[in-house]
Amino acid sequence: GPKVLQIPSHQIIDMGQMVTLNCDPVSNHLYFYWYKQILGQQMEFLVNFYNGKVMEKSKLFKDQFSVERPDGSYFTLKIQPTALEDSAVYFCASSLVRVNTEVFFGKGTRLTVV
Amino acid sequence: AQKVTQTQTSISVVEKTTVTMDCVYETRDSSYFLFWYKQTASGEIVFLIRQDSYKKENATVGHYSLNFQKPKSSIGLIITATQIEDSAVYFCAMSPTNYNQGKLIFGQGTKLSIKP
Numbered sequence A: 001g002p003k004v005l006q007i008p009s010h011q012i013i014d015m016g017q018m019v020t021l022n023c024d025p026v027s028n029h030l031y032f033y034w035y036k037q038i039l040g041q042q043m044e045f046l047v048n049f050y051n052g053k054v055m056e057k058s059k060l061f062k063d064q065f066s067v068e069r070p071d072g073s074y075f076t077l078k079i080q081p082t083a084l085e086d087s088a089v090y091f092c093a094s095s096l097v098r099v100n101t102e103v104f105f106g107k108g109t110r111l112t113v114v
Numbered sequence B: 001a002q003k004v005t006q007t008q009t010s011i012s013v014v015e016k017t018t019v020t021m022d023c024v025y026e027t028r029d030s031s032y033f034l035f036w037y038k039q040t041a042s043g044e045i046v047f048l049i050r051q052d053s054y055k056k057e058n059a060t061v062g063h064y065s066l067n068f069q070k071p072k073s074s075i076g077l078i079i080t081a082t083q084i085e086d087s088a089v090y091f092c093a094m095s096p097t098n099y100n101q102g103k104l105i106f107g108q109g110t111k112l113s114i115k116p
Helices: none
Strands: A005-007 A010-013 A019-024 A031-037 A043-050 A053-057 A065-068 A075-079 A088-095 A109-113 B003-005 B010-014 B019-021 B024-026 B033-039 B045-052 B064-069 B074-079 B088-095 B110-115
Touching: A005 A088, A010 A019, A019 A031, A019 A088, A019 A109, A043 A065, A043 A075, A075 A088, B003 B088, B010 B019, B019 B110, B024 B074, B033 B064, B033 B074, B045 B064, B045 B074, B074 B088
Parallel strands: A010 A109, B010 B110
Antiparallel strands: A005 A019, A019 A075, A031 A043, A031 A088, A043 A053, A065 A075, A088 A109, B003 B024, B019 B074, B033 B045, B033 B088, B064 B074, B088 B110
């Protein structure tokens, strides 16, 4: 079936540095999402993105976070600067339309901030 | 506040039996969607089944079915004839409005282990 690919699967970064998480969504999908999962807890919605704009974001989407998808390439989540509490697994997801549709998830990028 | 709660941390059953996983939710929305996903050992998150809040009949897909009890804000997942490969973490989720279905509120997950 359709796949959402996330690169890399694991990234370790020093606190205060910038990190970019990459997501290759399903090719014809138009809506993109990021979720955060702290170890042992549930996935939590961060943001969704459509037509070059953030549609909605949660309180977890701090000012240090940004998303973009330049020219139909990777959908990215950038954290600058990183903090220890940003350590988590970040899941990218995409869907073709906004409602009455299946949302496809990637396998996640485990981010460790040291 | 909107919330999804799965109280069963883990369940273990013997292969070929039926298992039920519980999920309760809180929402003030009159229309919403409820979902079940599973996360495999490899990390893959797979959509299983969905219930639309306005539908009274329980959804069924393959060997997955739902027990939707709207007055109790409950959406249980039933897996019949379980197989070893059903071992995974199962997440219940809710989409609180019908305009942005990708904004999901997830439960904590239930780890299901199927024994031979």
